[in-house]
Amino acid sequence: MATSLRTLRFDPGEIRYGRRYVWEFPIRLSHWLTVAAVIMLFWTGLYISWPQLAPSGEPWQHFVMGYVRMIHFISGYVLLISFLIRSYWFWVGNNYARSGFPFVWKASWWADLKAQALKYLKLHRGNVHLGHNAMGGLAYTIFVIGLGWFMILTGLALYSESNPGGFWSTLVGWLIPLFGGSMQLRMWHHTVAWSFVVFAVIHIYVVMFDSGHYNNGLISSIVSGFKFWEEGDLDNDRWVS
Amino acid sequence: MPVHTRPSTYDLLRAHGVDRRSFLKFCTATAAALGLEPALVPQVVAAMENKPRLPVIWLHGLECTCCSESFIRSSHLIVADIVLNMISLDYDDTLMAAAGHQAEENRKRIMKEYPGNYILAVEGNAPTKDGGVYCTVAGETFLNILQETAAGAKAVIAWGSCASNGCVQAARPNPTGARPVHELISHKAIINVPVCPPIAEVMTGVITYLLTFDKLPQLDRFGRPSMFYGQRIHDKCYRRSFFDAGQFVEQRIHDKCYRRSFFDAGQFVEQWDDDGARKGWCLYKMGCRGPMTYNSCSTFKWNEGVSFPIGSGHPCIGCSEENFWDNGPFYQRLSSVPVPGIESTPDRVGKVLATITAVGAGAHLVSYAARKASGKNSGGGDAAAVQDSKE
Ligand code: HEM
Ligand code: HEM
Numbered sequence: 001m002a003t004s005l006r007t008l009r010f011d012p013g014e015i016r017y018g019r020r021y022v023w024e025f026p027i028r029l030s031h032w033l034t035v036a037a038v039i040m041l042f043w044t045g046l047y048i049s050w051p052q053l054a055p056s057g058e059p060w061q062h063f064v065m066g067y068v069r070m071i072h073f074i075s076g077y078v079l080l081i082s083f084l085i086r087s088y089w090f091w092v093g094n095n096y097a098r099s100g101f102p103f104v105w106k107a108s109w110w111a112d113l114k115a116q117a118l119k120y121l122k123l124h125r126g127n128v129h130l131g132h133n134a135m136g137g138l139a140y141t142i143f144v145i146g147l148g149w150f151m152i153l154t155g156l157a158l159y160s161e162s163n164p165g166g167f168w169s170t171l172v173g174w175l176i177p178l179f180g181g182s183m184q185l186r187m188w189h190h191t192v193a194w195s196f197v198v199f200a201v202i203h204i205y206v207v208m209f210d211s212g213h214y215n216n217g218l219i220s221s222i223v224s225g226f227k228f229w230e231e232g233d234l235d236n237d238r239w240v241s
Numbered sequence: 242m243p244v245h246t247r248p249s250t251y252d253l254l255r256a257h258g259v260d261r262r263s264f265l266k267f268c269t270a271t272a273a274a275l276g277l278e279p280a281l282v283p284q285v286v287a288a289m290e291n292k293p294r295l296p297v298i299w300l301h302g303l304e305c306t307c308c309s310e311s312f313i314r315s316s317h318l319i320v321a322d323i324v325l326n327m328i329s330l331d332y333d334d335t336l337m338a339a340a341g342h343q344a345e346e347n348r349k350r351i352m353k354e355y356p357g358n359y360i361l362a363v364e365g366n367a368p369t370k371d372g373g374v375y376c377t378v379a380g381e382t383f384l385n386i387l388q389e390t391a392a393g394a395k396a397v398i399a400w401g402s403c404a405s406n407g408c409v410q411a412a413r414p415n416p417t418g419a420r421p422v423h424e425l426i427s428h429k430a431i432i433n434v435p436v437c438p439p440i441a442e443v444m445t446g447v448i449t450y451l452l453t454f455d456k457l458p459q460l461d462r463f464g465r466p467s468m469f470y471g472q473r474i475h476d477k478c479y480r481r482s483f484f485d486a487g488q489f490v491e492q493r494i495h496d497k498c499y500r501r502s503f504f505d506a507g508q509f510v511e512q513w514d515d516d517g518a519r520k521g522w523c524l525y526k527m528g529c530r531g532p533m534t535y536n537s538c539s540t541f542k543w544n545e546g547v548s549f550p551i552g553s554g555h556p557c558i559g560c561s562e563e564n565f566w567d568n569g570p571f572y573q574r575l576s577s578v579p580v581p582g583i584e585s586t587p588d589r590v591g592k593v594l595a596t597i598t599a600v601g602a603g604a605h606l607v608s609y610a611a612r613k614a615s616g617k618n619s620g621g622g623d624a625a626a627v628q629d630s631k632e
Contacts (some may be wrong), residue, residue: 007297049575049588051507054517064507161532164461177369182533183559185566187576187587194591198598205602209609 022130023095023225026089031222033082034144038196040075041151044068045193076155081146099131100140109134130227137207143199147192154189158182247293250452254289264289271449274442274541275458276468288453295452296351296359298390299333302383303376303410303419304365308401309335311438314544334378347377352393360451361394363387363404363422366411370418387425396457397422398447402560405433405465412566415630423464432455433464437560442541443469461535463563470535470561497539498531498551500524524551528572530559 021030047068087088089097103109112134120135132140157175160168160181179185211218221227244318248256254264268285301309331337332348339347351359368375373384391397399422402408407588410419423431434447447466450458458466503509503523510517510527525532528546538549550557556572559565569576577584 046588051509053507054509054511056506059502059506059508062506062508066505066507068507072437126510165467174462177563181563181568183530183562183565183576184579186533187578190575191578191590194587194594197591197595201595201598201602209606212610 017228018232019226020130021225021226022094022227023221024089024093024097025225026081026085027093027097028222028225030082030086030089033078033085034148037075037079037082038200040071041079042196044072044075045190048072049190069108073159076152078154079148080156083145083152096131099129100137102134102138102141113138128230130229139199139202143195143203147195147199150192151189151196154185154192157185158189173188248582249289249291250294251290253294268523271442271446274356274446275450280475285449290537292452292455295448296355297333297362298331298332298348298351298359298394299336299362299364300373300387300390301334301378302363302365302367302387302403303417304403304408305440306335306364308364308444309524310331311543312441312444314441326581330420341379348390352390356393358395359393360398360448362391362398362400364400365403366407366419366421367425368410368419369425370416370452375419384425387422391426392428394429396432396451397426399423399431399435400444401435401439402435402437402565405435406563408560409566412564431464432457432460432466434469435463435465435563436536436538438543440469440538440541440543443537444469465535465561469537495628499539500551518554524554524556526574528570528574529556530562530565530568534559534562536561547557 012212022064048065051065053064055064090101116135131137153172153175156168157172160166160171160173161176163169164173176182178187179188207219207222210216216228218227255267256594267285268289269279269282272279272282272285309350331351332344334344335348337344365376365475367373367382367387369384373382376383378386387555399405403410403419404422407415407419407421409418411421423433432447436443443466446469447458450466458468461470463470485554498504500521500523503521504525508517508520508522510524512518513527523529529551531551537553538561542549542552558571559568562568567576575587578587578590583590
């Protein structure tokens with residue numbers, strides 16, 4: 001999060017603000033692929049769970065459920081690809097690409113987490129970061145990375161059921177007995193789907209709040225990749241490296 | 242007649258008046274059910290002709306005997322006959338001629354005479370609470386008998402859902418501590434043949450396989466023979482697979498369900514007596530477990546091939562799956578979230594969580610607006626914030 005343009009003060013001869021390329025293209029691509037895929041997955045998933053449209057006539061004339069499932073599976077693959085892009089960029093991208101990682105072995109990470117939590121509760125602004133702050137990073141890690149892979153893996157295990165012994169079945173089919181059978185696996189796939197709604201509500205609220213309140217162009221950063229900083233902001237990212 | 246110390250299956254069949262033609266038909270049908278390629282039929286025939294019969298001890302624990310009932314109602318008229326002859330069923334609580342002490346002596350004798358060479362077939366499971374007193378046979382706990390008999394067995398077949406995964410008596414809260422066979426016996430090859438009851442053809446197939454190849458069939462991740470609980474055939478015609486070498490017969494019920502086209506079309510029964518029900522539409526929304534159940538009932542059916550639940554208009558209850566009794570009400574599509582104190586449907590849990598989050602965000606916004614109105618908020622990017630960051 002960068003600082004507000006509204007209140008920038010200028011002192012002659014001193015550079016106190018700037019613009020920096022933070023979110024590289026693969027990050028932004030992965031972000032919007034994820035958003036698109038999750039929206040499709042959630043609605044088609046709920047539909048699969050409780051199909052509504054009941055066409056009349058003979059079954060060979062229709063393929064409603066079949067198409068909805070097909071969209072779910074295609075979106076599932078899109079999500080998988082998006083996650084693979086993001087994981088790859090975690091290793092090769094700039095430092096900001098790694099800033100969301102929970103550095104639990106670093107005291108500075110815990111300090112940042114605490115500061116951030118207190119500031120949110122007191123409705124103060126946290127330390128300004130160009131990358132993710134410890135709390136935001138933790139939220140992304142738990143919700144999106146953790147539960148995201150959970151959805152992908154359980155989804156692929158369900159998907160593998162249509163071709164037992166096949167590629168996905170060999171790779172992730174062991175999840176079925178781990179959960180105590182296909183029925184339980186499905187139940188968890190369905191339950192955890194809701195976590196994305198929870199995340200989306202918080203996430204969208206926070207970015208809109210931040211962007212609106214501090215006027216810092218935060219939202220456009222996930223489109224353009226650029227963030228704005230004010231003197232001191234860059235220091236806050238030091239713990240990352 | 243070849244000379245044996247013990248008569249072969251074929252010898253016995255002949256003695257029982259089964260002609261060679263019927264015998265060959267049986268071998269072919271069973272090989273087909275096993276998904277063997279036709280070239281392997283002679284191997285089945287040879288095994289039956291030459292190998293001595295398998296001594297089998299068939300124990301009954303906590304159960305309802307529906308496995309045995311199903312076994313003697315197979316669709317091939319002589320199958321039950323043949324199989325009953327194929328194995329020397331010297332001990333079976335419900336079928337043996339001996340009784341009392343004599344029966345128990347029989348069991349002990351087989352264990353002594355064929356150590357490591359007899360098959361232990363178990364119907365039902367063993368209660369483990371209070372020392373296993375909730376099921377006793379001849380004054381001994383079934384738990385002891387099971388473990389004692391398994392110790393010298395060549396392999397153990399767990400017939401039916403009771404023996405394979407607990408079934409009704411192991412359903413929550415499981416008052417007698419009933420546990421499936423594979424949790425009570427270790428270091429033994431165990432074949433699980435769940436389903437309530439197992440299908441006669443499947444039971445025959447498993448025994449024939451053991452006799453013919455003298456090894457365990459390929460098992461899936463739940464210890465079930467893959468040929469009956471395993472793979473899917475894309476053209477949904479199970480007979481074709483008989484001719485595809487190495488292609489096993491079975492798949493999920495759902496994938497070979499004759500109502501599958503209604504599922505793909507999106508045509509679902511909404512109520513028991515609605516129009517869709519009359520037209521034979523898909524039972525998915527009525528709680529059908531077909532999409533989660535691996536079994537071969539939709540191809541073999543029960544009771545001399547009469548029918549199976551979906552064929553009679555009732556959703557599958559998933560009786561070959563682990564813990565099917567605990568997977569929620571049979572007519573509810575998804576089981577409830579098994580977190581103590583919550584136990585609600587996934588959608589209700591999700592909606593509550595989503596609402597709480599939205600209310601939380603709303604509260605944050607309201608409190609922000611209130612502070613802003615009273616001028617207490619530190620505002621954006623001001624000196625305070627910069628200072629904060631330097632703390
Ligand atoms: C955020 C990601 C996802 C969400 C929110 C989601 C949501 C859902 C929901 C709600 C269901 C219905 C479950 C039921 O009631 O039976 C479902 C089913 C399913 N999902 Fe997902 N899913 C996601 C990702 C995936 C992925 C990555 C795959 C992999 C290809 C996948 C494959 C499946 C399959 C195979 C089914 C069962 C469909 C059927 O039985 O017809 N899902 N999903
Ligand atoms: C229209 C809706 C959305 C907007 C406007 C939006 C905007 C943003 C912004 C501005 C950031 C950068 C935050 C920062 O600088 O710390 C971000 C990051 C992120 N967003 Fe969203 N987002 C949206 C929806 C979603 C959804 C639905 C998901 C996932 C289900 C999601 C997942 C993420 C993740 C994982 C990051 C971290 C980026 C990374 O490090 O890879 N977003 N989003």
